[in-house]
Amino acid sequence: MSFLCPWLGCGPNEMSATYLRVRHAIGIALLSLATTASAAPARLTVEQGTLVANGLTLTTPTPAGSYRVVEGPRSGSHGIEKVEAPLAFGADLSSTLAGRGSLAFWFKTPVTYESGKAVTPFNEKLITLPGALAVTLLVEKSSVTLGAMWEGKREELFERHIRAIIPRLPGPAWHHIAVTWDGAKGECNMFINGTPFYVIGEKTAPFTIQPAARIVVHSDRFPVADVRVEDEPLSPEQIRSIVGASHYGTLAGILGAKEIAPISVDARRGPLLYERTFASETDMRDWVLEGPGILEFNGGALRMRSKLPDGPLGHTVYWCPEVFPDRFAAEWEFELLEPKGLCIVFFAARGQQGKDLFDPTLAKRTGVFDHYIRGEIDTYHISYFANTPTVPRAMANLRKNHGFFLLSNGPVGATSGRAGEKHRALLIKDGAHIQMSVDGRTIIDYIDDGQRAGPVWTEGRIGLRQMQWTDARYRNFRVYTLKK
Numbered sequence: 001m002s003f004l005c006p007w008l009g010c011g012p013n014e015m016s017a018t019y020l021r022v023r024h025a026i027g028i029a030l031l032s033l034a035t036t037a038s039a040a041p042a043r044l045t046v047e048q049g050t051l052v053a054n055g056l057t058l059t060t061p062t063p064a065g066s067y068r069v070v071e072g073p074r075s076g077s078h079g080i081e082k083v084e085a086p087l088a089f090g091a092d093l094s095s096t097l098a099g100r101g102s103l104a105f106w107f108k109t110p111v112t113y114e115s116g117k118a119v120t121p122f123n124e125k126l127i128t129l130p131g132a133l134a135v136t137l138l139v140e141k142s143s144v145t146l147g148a149m150w151e152g153k154r155e156e157l158f159e160r161h162i163r164a165i166i167p168r169l170p171g172p173a174w175h176h177i178a179v180t181w182d183g184a185k186g187e188c189n190m191f192i193n194g195t196p197f198y199v200i201g202e203k204t205a206p207f208t209i210q211p212a213a214r215i216v217v218h219s220d221r222f223p224v225a226d227v228r229v230e231d232e233p234l235s236p237e238q239i240r241s242i243v244g245a246s247h248y249g250t251l252a253g254i255l256g257a258k259e260i261a262p263i264s265v266d267a268r269r270g271p272l273l274y275e276r277t278f279a280s281e282t283d284m285r286d287w288v289l290e291g292p293g294i295l296e297f298n299g300g301a302l303r304m305r306s307k308l309p310d311g312p313l314g315h316t317v318y319w320c321p322e323v324f325p326d327r328f329a330a331e332w333e334f335e336l337l338e339p340k341g342l343c344i345v346f347f348a349a350r351g352q353q354g355k356d357l358f359d360p361t362l363a364k365r366t367g368v369f370d371h372y373i374r375g376e377i378d379t380y381h382i383s384y385f386a387n388t389p390t391v392p393r394a395m396a397n398l399r400k401n402h403g404f405f406l407l408s409n410g411p412v413g414a415t416s417g418r419a420g421e422k423h424r425a426l427l428i429k430d431g432a433h434i435q436m437s438v439d440g441r442t443i444i445d446y447i448d449d450g451q452r453a454g455p456v457w458t459e460g461r462i463g464l465r466q467m468q469w470t471d472a473r474y475r476n477f478r479v480y481t482l483k484k
Contacts, residue, residue, distance in 0.1 A: 057092040059214065072225045073106045073174035074244060079225030081108075086220035090130075093229065097212040102230040103127060103135065104178040104242060107222040109171030113139045115405050116452040124220055126177070127227060129212035135179060137169075137222075142399075143406035144169045148179045148190050152210050159390040160207050162190045164197040165397075166254050167406045174225070175251070176243045180233035183209035187233070194240050194248040195255045199387075199394045199415060256395025256409045260442035263435045265329045265428055270481035274322045278302035278474045288358065291316035291367020293466075301335070301473040304466060314468030315367040317346065319357070319461055320477070324348075326458040327482040330427040333475040336417025340389050341470030343414075345427060345436075346372065348460035349379035352402065357461050372465075373404040378457055381465070382436050382444055384413035384425060389469060396443040398434060405453035408446035413438030417472070430482055432456045 067080045067087050080087070105127050113119075119141045128134045131151055138145040146169075148162040162179065169175070181188040186206045190197045215229055228242075240248055252258040276283050279300045289295065292307040293316035308314030324330075324347075334343065351359045357377060365371040372379065383397045394415070398408040413436075414423055428435040436444040450456040462479070466472060 058089070059092055060089040060216070062087065062089040067219070070108075070223045073108075073176070073247060077225065079106065079108065079223045080219065081223035082219050086218070088216055088218045090214055090216040092214045093212065095231065097129070097132065097229070097231055099184060099209045099211065100182040100231070100233060101212070102178060102180045102232065102234040103129065103133065103215075103228070104176070104230075104234065104239070105135075105227040106174050106176050106225040107137075108174045108225075109169055109222065111171045112168060113144050113171065114168030114452070115141060115143045115407070117141060117403070117405075117454060118452075122221075124222070125218045126222065126224070127218065128216045129229070130214055130216060132210045132212035133179065133181075135177060142404040143167065146177065146190065146192060148188070150207075150209055152208060156207065160188070160204070162188060162197060163391075164190050164192060164255070165406060166251075167408055168254065170251075174247065176247060178234060178239045178242070180239075181209055182233055183207050191236070191239050192255060193251045194236075194243040195252045195257050196236065197255060197393065198391075200236065202387075204390055254409055256411050258411075260410055260445050262440065263426070263428065263437050263442050263445065265426060265480075265482075268428075268430075268482050269329055270483045272478060272480055273324065273328065274320070274477075274479040276320075276477045278477060286321045288319040288321065289316065290319070290365045293318065293367075299473075301475045303337070303471070303473045304464075305337075305471040306466070306468045309468050309471075311468060313366070313368060315369065315466065317365070317367055317372070317463045317465045319346075319349075319463040320479075321461070322479070323350075323459055323461055324479055325481070327430050328428075328479055329482055330425075330462060330477070330479045332425050332464075332477040333422055334385075334425060335419070335422050335473040335475075336385060336414060337419045337471040337473065338469065339417045340387055341385060341417060341472065342383060342388055342467040343385040343470060343472060344381050344383050344465040345425070346379045346381045346461075346463040346465060347427060347429060348457040349377055349463060350457070350460040352376050352378055367465075373399070373401045375402070378402055379460065380429075380434065380457060382427070382434075384436065384438055384443060385415075385417070385470075386412050387414075387416055388467065396436075398436075398444045398446055400448070400453045400457070403453060407448065407453060408444055410443040410445070411441065413441070413443045422475075427462075428482070431458075 070079050070081050072078045121140045123138045126135045134149045136147045143165045146164040150157045176193050178191040184206050186204045280297050294305050296303040306314035351357050351362050362376045379401050395409045396412045399406050423439050426437045432448040434446050448456045
């Protein structure tokens with residue numbers, strides 16, 4: 001059985017193998033939860049200013065005058081928004097969702113939300129399936145997060161929550177959210193305007209998703225429209241049909257699913273500043289390791305892995321001792337020996353208040369991420385390989401620290417580790433202009449405005465970071481000046 005919840009005026013009927021979209025012709029707001037053609041529709045309708053239940057139990061009465069009808073995401077469609085007090089109303093589903101299904105809806109942002117020091121944080125529920133799932137929007141100084149949070153034991157589900165972390169969410173604009181799940185198969189995903197957050201087809205271990213017997217619609221800051229609940233995971237094609245051509249893929253760039261123009265340093269590369277082959281311990285004698293790393297040299301390469309691959313304290317950072325100028329191009333080769341892991345490059349790193357990165361008065365750093373993003377150093381960092389065991393995300397992040405400000409996203413450089421497959425990284429810092437590519441594919445191209453997240457960081461050190469699961473080899477690290 002499936003349920004459908006469109007607001008009034010969403011256009012002609014749309015049919016798929018999974019659901020039937022219900023059309024209503026009168027000019028008032030409509031929320032309906034309709035069954036497939038084999039069952040009578042269950043609906044919540046707004047008729048002459050009153051919310052009326054048909055075929056399901058309205059458990060939270062919504063007084064007339066508590067909401068108003070607004071124009072919806074498509075021509076002729078409508079949604080609702082609160083009048084004064086926050087709006088929340090619920091309805092019992094006529095059939096319980098048992099561990100698999102979909103939730104899809106539209107909501108409208110009145111303004112653009114983006115990371116930055118001036119942000120006033122808030123966290124707001126959008127739609128909930130009580131006992132099973134809550135979809136929320138969290139706006140923080142560091143980033144904007146659309147979350148699908150599973151209800152149950154925290155120790156079992158914390159790493160399984162879907163956190164679509166993005167630098168900004170445009171507005172005023174309607175955005176479509178679709179969450180799909182099958183706990184027994186270890187599958188879940190979030191689609192934002194049709195673009196998936198997780199890599200399609202990547203599976204994780206099965207996990208328990210509690211049954212859902214009702215839905216609650218929340219509207220405080222945001223108008224809501226076209227809410228749907230299905231007892232089957234919607235396919236990407238079905239979601240694309242629901243979203244429609246005018247909205248589909250409009251946030252692909254923010255979600256790292258849009259190709260970025262190629263970059264080249266050939267015409268800009270100046271004299272060589274620094275070089276290490278990573279071939280021997282002698283070659284690396286002045287580099288600084290933080291965290292429980294194991295360093296091995298063989299085959300003309302450095303292999304780096306963790307003594308604590310299964311624990312939360314197993315992360316490592318390997319720092320180049322050289323302080324590089326504000327404008328440089330860095331190149332290195334890397335080889336991933338395991339399919340799962342996460343690699344980051346820190347750059348323009350220095351101690352705060354004019355201190356050197358290795359000043360003994362700075363708090364000790366042990367590889368734990370907080371020491372680098374909220375500690376006593378300033379730096380940029382880019383995650384160029386991101387395929388962790390529980391979060392198969394499909395994007396690279398550029399962040400600015402102290403403060404963990406997410407500045408930009410792009411396509412991830414490498415999506416899976418394969419021994420013997422060598423990759424080439426290129427990082428360019430031309431003052432405020434930051435670019436990175438992996439194997440010729442641009443993953444970041446961003447200009448720091450020096451205001452949103454503080455001043456542009458200039459000279460500093462470069463460090464190679466691995467999260468605890470990562471096992472990788474590195475070769476031929478070179479840094480060049482940039483021609484003016």
